[in-house]
Amino acid sequence: MTSEQKQFAGSIRFFHWLAGAIVLAMLCIGVAMIASLADYHWLISLHRPLGILLLIIVAVRLANRLWHGGPEFPITMSDQEKFMARSSEVLLYVLLFVMPLVGWGMLSAARFPIAMFGSVHLFPILPHNVMLYAILRKTHTYLGYLLFFAFVAHFGAVLFHSVILRDGLFNRMAPWRER
Amino acid sequence: MAVHSTVERENRPGSLPAGKPYGRLAGIGVLLLVVVAAFFYLGGWFSPNRLTQARFVDGFEKAYGDYPGFRRNHAKGVCVTGYFESNGKGLQVSKAVLFQPGRVPVIGRFSLGSSLPYVPDAPGIPRGLGIDYKMSDGEEWRTTMINLPVFPFKDPQAFYDNMMASALDPVTHQPDPKKQAAFLASHPEAAHALGVFKSHEPSSGFDNTTFYGLTAFIFTNGEGKATPVRWTLVPEQPYVAASAAPAGDTNYLFRGVVASILQHPVRWHLMLTLAQPGDPTNNSTAEWPAGREQVDVGTLTLNGVEAEEGSPTRVVNFDPLVLPAGISPSDDPLLSARSGVYSESFTRRAGEKAAPSAITPADIRK
Numbered sequence: 001m002t003s004e005q006k007q008f009a010g011s012i013r014f015f016h017w018l019a020g021a022i023v024l025a026m027l028c029i030g031v032a033m034i035a036s037l038a039d040y041h042w043l044i045s046l047h048r049p050l051g052i053l054l055l056i057i058v059a060v061r062l063a064n065r066l067w068h069g070g071p072e073f074p075i076t077m078s079d080q081e082k083f084m085a086r087s088s089e090v091l092l093y094v095l096l097f098v099m100p101l102v103g104w105g106m107l108s109a110a111r112f113p114i115a116m117f118g119s120v121h122l123f124p125i126l127p128h129n130v131m132l133y134a135i136l137r138k139t140h141t142y143l144g145y146l147l148f149f150a151f152v153a154h155f156g157a158v159l160f161h162s163v164i165l166r167d168g169l170f171n172r173m174a175p176w177r178e179r
Numbered sequence: 180m181a182v183h184s185t186v187e188r189e190n191r192p193g194s195l196p197a198g199k200p201y202g203r204l205a206g207i208g209v210l211l212l213v214v215v216a217a218f219f220y221l222g223g224w225f226s227p228n229r230l231t232q233a234r235f236v237d238g239f240e241k242a243y244g245d246y247p248g249f250r251r252n253h254a255k256g257v258c259v260t261g262y263f264e265s266n267g268k269g270l271q272v273s274k275a276v277l278f279q280p281g282r283v284p285v286i287g288r289f290s291l292g293s294s295l296p297y298v299p300d301a302p303g304i305p306r307g308l309g310i311d312y313k314m315s316d317g318e319e320w321r322t323t324m325i326n327l328p329v330f331p332f333k334d335p336q337a338f339y340d341n342m343m344a345s346a347l348d349p350v351t352h353q354p355d356p357k358k359q360a361a362f363l364a365s366h367p368e369a370a371h372a373l374g375v376f377k378s379h380e381p382s383s384g385f386d387n388t389t390f391y392g393l394t395a396f397i398f399t400n401g402e403g404k405a406t407p408v409r410w411t412l413v414p415e416q417p418y419v420a421a422s423a424a425p426a427g428d429t430n431y432l433f434r435g436v437v438a439s440i441l442q443h444p445v446r447w448h449l450m451l452t453l454a455q456p457g458d459p460t461n462n463s464t465a466e467w468p469a470g471r472e473q474v475d476v477g478t479l480t481l482n483g484v485e486a487e488e489g490s491p492t493r494v495v496n497f498d499p500l501v502l503p504a505g506i507s508p509s510d511d512p513l514l515s516a517r518s519g520v521y522s523e524s525f526t527r528r529a530g531e532k533a534a535p536s537a538i539t540p541a542d543i544r545k
Contacts, residue, residue, distance in 0.1 A: 028221055033519075035223030035231040037335050038512060040519035041500055110529065112496065113319050119276070119504035121317060130494040134530030148218055152211055159207045164200050 007171060007178050009068040015061035017175050022054050023096065027148050034141075048103075049116045055100035062093060074167040088154060095147045101125075102143060106136035230339055232523035235516075238339055239524070242346035243294035248533020251524040253307045255298055256290035257433050257538045258492035259440065260483035263312055263449070269476035272406045272451060273398035275505030276314040278476060286311050286492045287481065289385045289436055292325060297537045299429035302381045302421035306432075308390045308412065309497035310479065321501035324390035324412060328379065330463035331372035335516035341369065368464035380420045385436035386445045387416040394499070395460040395509040398451070407454035407509060409467065412447035412479060433538045437484050441543075444482035448475050460509040486543050487536040496525035 007013065026047065033043035073082050107114045108124030110133040115121045126132060161169035171178045216225075223229050239251040246254060262282050269278030277283060291298055292305030305325050312320040332338040344362035345354040363370040382388050392410040399405045416439075425431050439445055451474045452467065459465045487493040500508055500518040508514045 027218070031218060031222035034523075035221075035226075035229070035233075037230060037232065037235070037516035037519050039515070040232070040522075041508060041515035044518075110494075110496070110525070111491075112498075113317075113501055115501075119316060119318050128491070130529035134526060137526050137529075152214060155214065156207060156211050159210065163203050163207060 005071040008070050008173055011064050012068055013173055016173055019057050019061055026050055030144050051100040051103050058096040071172050074169050076165055076167040092150055099143055102136050102140045106133050109133040232519040235520045236523045238342050239294050242342045246296050247531035248528050249296045252294050253290035253292055254294050254296040255537050256288045258485045258490035259287045259481045261285050261481035263477055263479050265477040268474050272400055273505040274401045275503040276316050277312050284313050288492050300432035301424045306388055318503040319501050320503050321497050323497045323499050324392050326388045327376050328391055329372045329375050329466050330393045331369040333368050333462055333464045334512045337366055383419040383421050386439045387414045387418050389413050394463045394511045394513055397507045397509055399505055407460045409452045411450045413450050415446040430537055437543055440481055440484040444480045447479045449477050450475055461511050463511055463513055486538050486540040488540050496521050
């Protein structure tokens with residue numbers, strides 16, 4: 001891509017906001033469902049298929065991101081900030097892949113049916129081992145909190161750039177087209 | 180184009196712009212704190228009195244003691260295997276693959292309704308049976324039943340309150356009768372269920388016990404017609420009234436069913452009771468009127484028995500909401516709560532090392 005490019009490609013921005021909305025919904029569903037007896041069932045029935053949908057979207061999104069590349073960082077950013085921004089993008093991608101895989105994997109290790117909708121369910125991806133389930137189940141929680149705080153940091157950094165530095169960083173990923 | 184560049188030029192990389200934007204910085208901080216607080220609010224962090232999965236399972240451990248590696252309730256058990264032979268009549272009410280004529284394998288577990296993994300067998304302790312039907316398309320139906328014809332607790336809070344009222348005193352290892360009486364006085368449905376249970380003489384063993392599903396589920400057939408259903412497993416083995424527990428044999432009920440299955444297969448009929456309009460679906464403590472249509476949809480045969488040690492069934496979570504297409508939850512508040520609490524109990528014991536079960540592999544070989 002040329003150095004004149006101000007924004008990520010439209011498809012990148014589309015996937016960013018789509019996946020972002022689903023991730024936020026998943027984090028809220030996840031934290032709420034384990035603390036509610038009344039809402040547990042409908043929330044987890046949504047959590048499972050939505051997690052798999054997210055896995056698919058993130059896979060397509062990453063391929064698309066690698067294909068298109070991205071615009072330059074604003075010149076206000078120091079080399080350390082650029083490094084932080086790049087590594088946080090990598091961390092978020094890793095978490096977005098690992099979270100659904102751990103969820104799928106833990107249910108596999110427990111041999112719990114991985115129901116999607118109707119009679120559709122997924123095959124197990126790990127051997128039947130409940131100790132492995134117990135470890136992955138904890139991992140799923142810890143990674144969930146890590147992902148949430150990664151989101152908060154991401155949101156905070158964007159706010160900082162938009163409200164304090166006012167350097168137009170947000171426009172790189174704005175849902176609308178910048179002219 | 181280039182609208183923003185004039186502002187940035189004033190900024191050196193990595194430094195705050197001129198003008199001391201502390202107010203705006205504080206605003207960002209407050210906004211982020213609100214986001215974090217909202218997230219933890221959803222997670223119940225600010226609701227210390229809300230009955231959650233974790234607090235419910237803590238309740239079992241507090242009331243009856245902590246037995247790592249065991250189910251938090253129905254802790255004592257043996258595992259069984261067999262098959263279900265459908266006669267096809269179930270398709271009238273549910274399109275579930277299970278009800279197509281033919282045979283599906285099952286695994287199951289007999290248990291006593293107590294959190295104590297070594298509780299001495301006695302006729303008056305509720306008996307449990309979990310059956311996991313494994314359908315040809317990979318779907319499963321996990322069912323749990325007990326031998327009470329009516330459930331004592333109408334919602335999770337009542338179950339929890341009873342647990343607290345029947346908590347074992349750490350010194351005497353007995354519940355406090357005053358607390359139990361107070362619970363029954365404030366929960367007429369529990370007193371009613373207790374009365375029904377006491378008026379039904381239990382049978383002599385697991386194999387001639389009638390097991391009740393108790394909670395209503397919505398069955399949907401191929402035409403999309405939904406019917407609330409409760410089911411019962413009715414034994415072919417003839418009823419014999421229970422006698423007192425033999426002295427010195429704390430496992431006689433389990434030994435009995437093990438010996439029985441080793442001798443010959445034992446069988447139950449899966450009977451569906453179909454609701455009429457107006458029958459309650461949200462209250463497992465309320466019986467449906469007598470005379471509701473019953474459909475015998477097939478025969479459950481148990482022909483294998485094994486101790487928990489080494490049995491894959493030991494680590495099955497009999498979550499009542501593992502359902503095939505064609506069966507869905509009713510509006511009974513116990514269902515979602517049980518699903519959540521079972522999951523928490525399962526997660527805890529999955530990560531713990533368990534002591535040997537009361538019924539050992541040696542007991543099966545005898």
